[in-house]
Amino acid sequence: MSKPILTVKQLTKRYGSNTIFENIDLTVNEGDTIVIIGPSGTGKSTLLRCLNLLTKPDGGQIWLDELEITAKGTDEDHVRQHIGMVFQNFLLFNHLTALENVKLGLVRVKHMPEKEAETKALEELTRVGLADRAGHYPGQLSGGQQQRVGIARALAMDPRVMLFDEPTSALDPELIGEVLEVMRKLALDGMTMVVVTHEMGFAREVADRIVFMEKGSIVEEGSPDDLFYHPKYDRTREFLWKITELYGKKEAQT
Amino acid sequence: MKKSLVFLVLIVLTAGLLAGCAGQKADSVLDKIKTAGKVVVGTSADYPPYEYVDEAGKFTGFDIDLMTEIARRMGVELVWTDMPFDSLVAAVQEGKIDMSISCFNYTEERDAQVDFSDAYYTSEDAFLVAETFAGAIADPLEVAQYKIGVQSGTVQDDWVTTELVDAGLMPESQLSRYERVDQAALDLQSGRIDVLVADSVPAQAIMKQFGNLKIVYEGMLYTGPINIVLPDGDATLQAEVNRIIKELQDEGFIDSLALQYFSE
Amino acid sequence: MDFGRFIQFIASGTAYTLGVTLIALPSGLLIGLVLAFVAVYGGKLIGKFMDVYSTVLRGIPPIVLLFILYFVMSGTVNLSPFWAGSISLGIISSAYQMEIFRGAILSVSGEQMMAARAVGMSKMQAIRYVVLPQMIRLAIPSWSNEAAIVIKDSSLVYAIGVPEILRRAQLISASTQEPFLAYITAALIYFTLVFITNRVLGRVERKLTIPANP
Numbered sequence: 267m268s269k270p271i272l273t274v275k276q277l278t279k280r281y282g283s284n285t286i287f288e289n290i291d292l293t294v295n296e297g298d299t300i301v302i303i304g305p306s307g308t309g310k311s312t313l314l315r316c317l318n319l320l321t322k323p324d325g326g327q328i329w330l331d332e333l334e335i336t337a338k339g340t341d342e343d344h345v346r347q348h349i350g351m352v353f354q355n356f357l358l359f360n361h362l363t364a365l366e367n368v369k370l371g372l373v374r375v376k377h378m379p380e381k382e383a384e385t386k387a388l389e390e391l392t393r394v395g396l397a398d399r400a401g402h403y404p405g406q407l408s409g410g411q412q413q414r415v416g417i418a419r420a421l422a423m424d425p426r427v428m429l430f431d432e433p434t435s436a437l438d439p440e441l442i443g444e445v446l447e448v449m450r451k452l453a454l455d456g457m458t459m460v461v462v463t464h465e466m467g468f469a470r471e472v473a474d475r476i477v478f479m480e481k482g483s484i485v486e487e488g489s490p491d492d493l494f495y496h497p498k499y500d501r502t503r504e505f506l507w508k509i510t511e512l513y514g515k516k517e518a519q520t
Numbered sequence: 521m522k523k524s525l526v527f528l529v530l531i532v533l534t535a536g537l538l539a540g541c542a543g544q545k546a547d548s549v550l551d552k553i554k555t556a557g558k559v560v561v562g563t564s565a566d567y568p569p570y571e572y573v574d575e576a577g578k579f580t581g582f583d584i585d586l587m588t589e590i591a592r593r594m595g596v597e598l599v600w601t602d603m604p605f606d607s608l609v610a611a612v613q614e615g616k617i618d619m620s621i622s623c624f625n626y627t628e629e630r631d632a633q634v635d636f637s638d639a640y641y642t643s644e645d646a647f648l649v650a651e652t653f654a655g656a657i658a659d660p661l662e663v664a665q666y667k668i669g670v671q672s673g674t675v676q677d678d679w680v681t682t683e684l685v686d687a688g689l690m691p692e693s694q695l696s697r698y699e700r701v702d703q704a705a706l707d708l709q710s711g712r713i714d715v716l717v718a719d720s721v722p723a724q725a726i727m728k729q730f731g732n733l734k735i736v737y738e739g740m741l742y743t744g745p746i747n748i749v750l751p752d753g754d755a756t757l758q759a760e761v762n763r764i765i766k767e768l769q770d771e772g773f774i775d776s777l778a779l780q781y782f783s784e
Numbered sequence: 785m786d787f788g789r790f791i792q793f794i795a796s797g798t799a800y801t802l803g804v805t806l807i808a809l810p811s812g813l814l815i816g817l818v819l820a821f822v823a824v825y826g827g828k829l830i831g832k833f834m835d836v837y838s839t840v841l842r843g844i845p846p847i848v849l850l851f852i853l854y855f856v857m858s859g860t861v862n863l864s865p866f867w868a869g870s871i872s873l874g875i876i877s878s879a880y881q882m883e884i885f886r887g888a889i890l891s892v893s894g895e896q897m898m899a900a901r902a903v904g905m906s907k908m909q910a911i912r913y914v915v916l917p918q919m920i921r922l923a924i925p926s927w928s929n930e931a932a933i934v935i936k937d938s939s940l941v942y943a944i945g946v947p948e949i950l951r952r953a954q955l956i957s958a959s960t961q962e963p964f965l966a967y968i969t970a971a972l973i974y975f976t977l978v979f980i981t982n983r984v985l986g987r988v989e990r991k992l993t994i995p996a997n998p
Binding site for chain 3: 562564565567568572573574575576596599601602603604607610611614616655700702703706713726729771
Binding site: 360374 | 787814895896898900901903906912913917918983997
């Protein structure tokens with residue numbers, strides 16, 4: 267029985283009079299790959315950003331291992347060292363090379379000596395298959411390459427859990443595959459991951475659990491088999507198969 | 521709420537600034553000068569032949585030479601500060617300079633802020649026109665029918681403004697004010713103005729230099745004497761300066777300067 | 785008339801012009817840079833104060849502010865025209881520079897800040913290592929414009945008696961009755977200073993450009 271790395275209880279987020287999501291409960295165990303799916307605008311990204319405290323929740327609690335990170339007085343910067351995030355728009359530091367992007371956190375946040383940081387950064391770039399692009403700037407890289415650097419940057423910090431916010435939504439179709447491949451390998455290596463995505467092929471193949479969210483609450487969650495073949499709700503079935511229809515062609519290709 | 525906060529801050533700041541500069545009384549500038557061993561004199565060296573620069577960039581002219589001698593007789597070093605004419609009175613008032621010599625005429629308004637020495641020389645005013653000017657001016661007020669130029673801040677400016685514009689004899693639009701006389705002379709040449717009203721000595725100098733101008737009227741429109749401007753309320757400094765001026769007048773020193781700088 | 789010496793006289797005002805500029809521009813830079821960061825990251829109330837500072841200083845002609853600071857404040861602090869003029873121009877420039885830097889900071893998207901925080905950096909670290917380096921590159925074109933403006937505005941101190949280029953040109957114009965010559969000389973000197981400055985800053989901008997594929 268693996269232990270929970272992320273525990274979410276009754277998480278709530280509001281913007282003004284709008285409730286984005288309410289009373290969300292979620293447990294992410296070590297080594298799990300959780301994929302969150304659902305229509306756009308249901309608060310999936312917001313939920314993800316609450317997990318590493320980039321967005322402040324309005325109610326509920328979050329634990330990282332044994333530590334309640336939503337408690338008052340938590341050093342948020344320190345917490346974020348242990349949670350990696352990969353963004354839809356990559357958000358690489360534009361003024362730095364790929365290597366420097368990966369190195370920055372190691373040198374400035376973890377206070378690693380230069381040489382050590384350089385070695386580690388190169389390792390991570392190799393891991394995502396981009397060692398030969400170490401000296402390139404983001405403006406010189408394709409979208410897929412930028413995203414892989416983004417993944418390396420997050421991995422370099424040796425996080426307890428990796429959060430992926432629609433990592434392939436901004437990519438051209440031909441470039442999606444290389445990123446999903448890196449993510450798949452990561453999952454197989456045992457990384458704990460929470461992924462928000464529309465890539466159903468990935469969800470079916472790699473997820474340990476799929477969480478279907480709609481209108482600010484979790485409609486259903488379970489194994490890919492459960493949700494795809496024995497969904498409890500019609501809405502789940504509707505959504506999954508509609509999306510698979512849309513993305514089905516890509517599935518056949520990857 | 522935000523707008524009134526901004527307004528309040530501005531009011532407070534302005535009040536503070538104004539309060540800070542209220543009534544700067546100079547007590548015994550003469551003592552300060554004697555102790556420091558130097559006198560700081562302001563002038564606007566753009567008014568030949570009273571004050572201007574020579575080829576070497578040195579200040580020269582009637583006022584310059586006169587003040588040099590005055591400082592010598594005061595037994596102190598002379599330090600010149602040059603700035604636009606309009607700034608001189610404020611500079612004396614604020615104590616930025618100890619006194620100023622710059623072909624100043626006495627006016628009541630200036631007297632409210634600074635003091636004057638006795639007159640060290642008496643000058644006249646002149647109407648300068650282009651050679652081709654056809655009119656004749658018997659009475660100075662007749663000049664109101666023409667486009668007039670003056671150097672701003674001078675007594676000629678005052679005279680035209682008070683006697684012609686304010687009196688309703690001439691619309692303000694007919695009057696052009698210039699920072700310096702040579703600017704005005706250019707416009708006189710080009711016909712933008714018809715008459716330049718200035719002190720007769722610089723008028724003579726300009727007439728000589730430009731060659732195609734003439735003087736159609738000369739006389740004392742305003743009080744002709746020129747004075748040194750001194751800090752307000754310092755009687756001892758005033759007495760000392762006046763003493764030296766009288767000395768120089770009696771010795772004929774000023775007359776010989778006038779001959780040197782003002783003769784054709 | 786020895787024009788050579790007259791031109792020399794005007795040109796020797798360059799030392800004063802440069803002096804004023806080299807005090808005003810860097811002090812404006814320091815103040816403007818700090819205020820810009822404070823304005824963007826300092827919270828609502830502080831932002832409002834910064835707005836007042838910027839609006840007031842940019843809403844008044846520099847020469848008016850110069851007179852206020854020189855004549856009106858001389859009751860409290862006694863400064864020479866050179867220092868009063870240079871510092872005043874520095875204060876005025878700081879308001880314009882604050883806006884330049886503020887705009888540049890805001891152009892570095894807030895997402896860059898978010899990505900930096902996600903790696904565990906504090907706000908200060910994010911500003912220093914991620915926002916600032918990118919912001920500088922964005923600010924250079926506007927800043928080089930401001931540098932040229934300060935060089936030209938330095939001529940304003942003529943009004944409080946600093947013997948810089950413009951004042952000397954005025955004196956020569958009055959003495960020689962050759963205004964065209966005098967002012968063309970002054971113009972050429974100012975133009976040269978501005979031209980050189982723009983060229984140098986253009987080089988700096990090119991050197992700092994981040995490589996990208998077209």
